[in-house]
Amino acid sequence: MDVSQQLADYATANSTAVLNRTTPVITDAGLLAAFDNTPVDAEEYGANLNPHLLALTLTSTQALISSLFGLPTKSSNSGPITILPEPITLLPREKPLPKPKPLTKWERFAKEKGISHKKKEKDIWDEERQEWVPRWGKNGKNKQSEDQWLHEVKAGDDADLDPAKTARNERKARIAKNEKQHAANLAAAANNASTSSSSSGKSNGGGVEKTQEEKKNLRERRKDELKRSMLISKTSTASLGKYDEKIEGEPKIKGIKRKFEPTVKSNEQGGFKIEKDSQLDVLKRLEMGVGKVKKSKKGSAGEEGELNVRKAVRFQGKQDRANGSTASSKFGAAKKGGKRR
Amino acid sequence: MSMLRTIKPKNARVKRALAQREPQIVENEKTAIFVRGQATSDIVRNVMKDLYALKRPNAINFSRKNDIHPFEDSSSLEFFANKNDSSLFVTGLHSKKRPHNLVFSRMFDGRILDMLELGVDDFKSMDEFDSPKSSVGIRPLMVFHSDLFDVHPKYMSIKSMLLDFYNGHALKEIPLIGGIEHVISITAGPLPSDIEVNGLGGGAEEDTKNLPKVHFRVYTLKLISSGVAKQPKIQLTEMGPSIDFKLRRIQDPDEELLKMSLKRPKLSKNNIESGLGKKKKNIETDQMGDKIGKLHLEKQDLSKMQGRKMKGLKIKKTKTSTSANDDIEIDEE
Numbered sequence: 001m002d003v004s005q006q007l008a009d010y011a012t013a014n015s016t017a018v019l020n021r022t023t024p025v026i027t028d029a030g031l032l033a034a035f036d037n038t039p040v041d042a043e044e045y046g047a048n049l050n051p052h053l054l055a056l057t058l059t060s061t062q063a064l065i066s067s068l069f070g071l072p073t074k075s076s077n078s079g080p081i082t083i084l085p086e087p088i089t090l091l092p093r094e095k096p097l098p099k100p101k102p103l104t105k106w107e108r109f110a111k112e113k114g115i116s117h118k119k120k121e122k123d124i125w126d127e128e129r130q131e132w133v134p135r136w137g138k139n140g141k142n143k144q145s146e147d148q149w150l151h152e153v154k155a156g157d158d159a160d161l162d163p164a165k166t167a168r169n170e171r172k173a174r175i176a177k178n179e180k181q182h183a184a185n186l187a188a189a190a191n192n193a194s195t196s197s198s199s200s201g202k203s204n205g206g207g208v209e210k211t212q213e214e215k216k217n218l219r220e221r222r223k224d225e226l227k228r229s230m231l232i233s234k235t236s237t238a239s240l241g242k243y244d245e246k247i248e249g250e251p252k253i254k255g256i257k258r259k260f261e262p263t264v265k266s267n268e269q270g271g272f273k274i275e276k277d278s279q280l281d282v283l284k285r286l287e288m289g290v291g292k293v294k295k296s297k298k299g300s301a302g303e304e305g306e307l308n309v310r311k312a313v314r315f316q317g318k319q320d321r322a323n324g325s326t327a328s329s330k331f332g333a334a335k336k337g338g339k340r341r
Numbered sequence: 342m343s344m345l346r347t348i349k350p351k352n353a354r355v356k357r358a359l360a361q362r363e364p365q366i367v368e369n370e371k372t373a374i375f376v377r378g379q380a381t382s383d384i385v386r387n388v389m390k391d392l393y394a395l396k397r398p399n400a401i402n403f404s405r406k407n408d409i410h411p412f413e414d415s416s417s418l419e420f421f422a423n424k425n426d427s428s429l430f431v432t433g434l435h436s437k438k439r440p441h442n443l444v445f446s447r448m449f450d451g452r453i454l455d456m457l458e459l460g461v462d463d464f465k466s467m468d469e470f471d472s473p474k475s476s477v478g479i480r481p482l483m484v485f486h487s488d489l490f491d492v493h494p495k496y497m498s499i500k501s502m503l504l505d506f507y508n509g510h511a512l513k514e515i516p517l518i519g520g521i522e523h524v525i526s527i528t529a530g531p532l533p534s535d536i537e538v539n540g541l542g543g544g545a546e547e548d549t550k551n552l553p554k555v556h557f558r559v560y561t562l563k564l565i566s567s568g569v570a571k572q573p574k575i576q577l578t579e580m581g582p583s584i585d586f587k588l589r590r591i592q593d594p595d596e597e598l599l600k601m602s603l604k605r606p607k608l609s610k611n612n613i614e615s616g617l618g619k620k621k622k623n624i625e626t627d628q629m630g631d632k633i634g635k636l637h638l639e640k641q642d643l644s645k646m647q648g649r650k651m652k653g654l655k656i657k658k659t660k661t662s663t664s665a666n667d668d669i670e671i672d673e674e
Contacts, residue, residue: 015576031508033483034517035500037491042531050583053486053558057526057576059482068517069571080520087511091501092594092602094371094428096450098393230379 025063029071030087034064102189122327142171191216212240227251362426366606370510372427373562377417378410382435384464388443389433391467391582395525395559396507397477401425403536410434411444412590415453422448429506439589445502449594449602457502458589462554473561474580475523482521482562483508485548487529488551495591496529499555521562523580528556557584 024037036056044052073080103111112116124133124141134140151163192212231253234241265271361369375393377386379442393402411432418430428448434439440463447454467474475481483504489496504514507525517583530553560577567574594602623635 030511031504032481032510032521033485033504035490036484037484037488038486039402040486040528040531050558050579053528053556054577054579055524056486056528056562057484057524057558057560058488058575060526061482061524061560061577062575064482064484065521065564068521069573074514075515076516079516081514082382083498084512089501089504091505091509092447092449092454092599093604094368094449096601097604097606098364098366217533252635253623269492281552286439332647 015055015058018062020054021059027062027064027067028087029064029067030086031089031091032064032068033089034060034067036060036063067212091221099193102185104185131279146171299320365627368510370399371429371505372425373400373419373429373431373506374403374425374427375431376409376421377406378431378434379406379408379434380435381406381433382441384441384461385433385435385443387466387580388461388464388584389431391584392431394452394467395475395481401427406674411453411456412458412592413444414498415456416454417447419448442589443586445506445523447505449598452598453592454593454598454602455498455502455594456590457498458591459555460587460589461584463583463585464588465581465583466601470533470579470581470583472578472580475561479520479522480515481507481559482524483527484524485527485532488619489529489532490527491533494497494551494593495588496555498593499529499588500527503557518564520596523559523561523562524557526558526560526575528558530554530556552588555588557582557586558582579622638674 021036021038023038026037028034029141036059041052067083071084073081073082075081109115120135122135124135125131126133126141136142144165146164153161153163231251234244237244261274265274348359350359369599373393373396375389375396377389386476389402393400403421407417409432411430413419418432421430421466430444430446430448432444432446433442439460440457441464443459445457445459447456485500485504487496490500491497503525520633532553533551559580559582561580562579563576564573565576623637625633626632
């Protein structure tokens, strides 16, 4: 039995022999990769492929392992851990870099004014109970004024005023307002994102880039214009568009709504006090002469019988120029006088 | 993207899951999807099985046939990518014109970045090698041989694709002992002399039929002490699969898309040292400079706690069984 072949196979399988390389193997320890840029030996490749591949792999892997074992390590419970460097080879990301979060209206304002962010803790110290209580939510501090067993009623308050209910309504109104603002912020962010993405898609041709604000304004204006012209064209029939077919999603015609004060007001709405006030206001205006045609400021004619300095100066100047004389001193004096007034 | 409706998170868990799918500064590892076309051969299926085994656990295997032709229409790949939040694809196909066909595709931002078509020439599966296999989840080493991977545009894209496929996610640290088990070796054959003359500059016009094969081999690795401190010697045993690939079509990445995908985030050194841009929760440093962590434990179930054992409290087994039903109801200690 000839076992020489098996022995040879065994020898190659257990060899640790390394090929000679003309150029050293490049290693990228960050990605656990090695690149052997020496051209493959055609003769060896053709003759015995798999042993040659094994030898090649052995060579490059040996170089990679050597570089890996030369890296700094840190100790852990389960033995040393090698800290890998940043990878050299550039590989594409899976998703684009995250865009910065759009600022909310308040954040924009704060940035403009230079107001720095103040961190609010979720819990707040309750002086009476001598413990930390949540600012909002279950047993929140913001419900304190509606949960207290005794409410202070001020002297001017109505007899049927429910302080607990008023406090609760105020709190609910604050929540509603905040939610509204939040929704508006989200909508603005979504709008911004959509316009920016559509613009980035189109902006291959180059040219002058418009800012998002400008684009938004443009679009809004165009929309308004379209709406207006459509309404005008609808009313330009003999029947003023009364018998025309309605278009889907047609904007409603909004006229000016006139609002009248009720003739008799209930006590809650202020009673007769409001009416009295408004009448008195009219009288006051009449007395003061508010709404009279104002004398033009520019003319500054002043009180009756006095000189209109500005006119006088201009008149004088014209005359001087016509005469050709240099009456600058006179001119200057007159102007000074005018300024003083 | 339009095919999927946008989900509005209804609870915090869904919200967190969706937030994880958003673009991140430091990305998660890319998931690969293995999907079959309408017609596949046995060889292609086996190749995919082995490639899948090497890529696990960051891989999803689709067991059904799909009418996919990535080079003709990539919309279904894009749909799968969005649905599964994955960005690597291996599509197996088989036709008379292109027998035993594998298409590697890579996505960026939900769109196809580049595609690479390889034909399987010669294949020996993992099962045919009688040798120890690597464990699941162990990161392979990858080695590339041949100057073609450095100079030839087609081979450069093969290198980029395969490197990205198995080792694209850069690790921060690795235990060298126990953390390395196998090495993936990729070798391109020598360039025939007649191509060498007009080949390298040509690029697109080149006939891929005459281009040298790409050999995909996987070996398990054994470290032996060499006597020199900290520099072990290695021994390799082929573990399989052993695949010889033939180059077919290649779709190069769109330049603008590639440029966007190669952008790197600017991370401050402080960030890199502590958590790599990830938010650290429940860890803070107090005024004395001590690190304080907060742990959240589940509520202890006191009902199952073992109290003091006493003879009197023992539930005794009653031997007197009148019917079969009674037997069942007896509690056992």
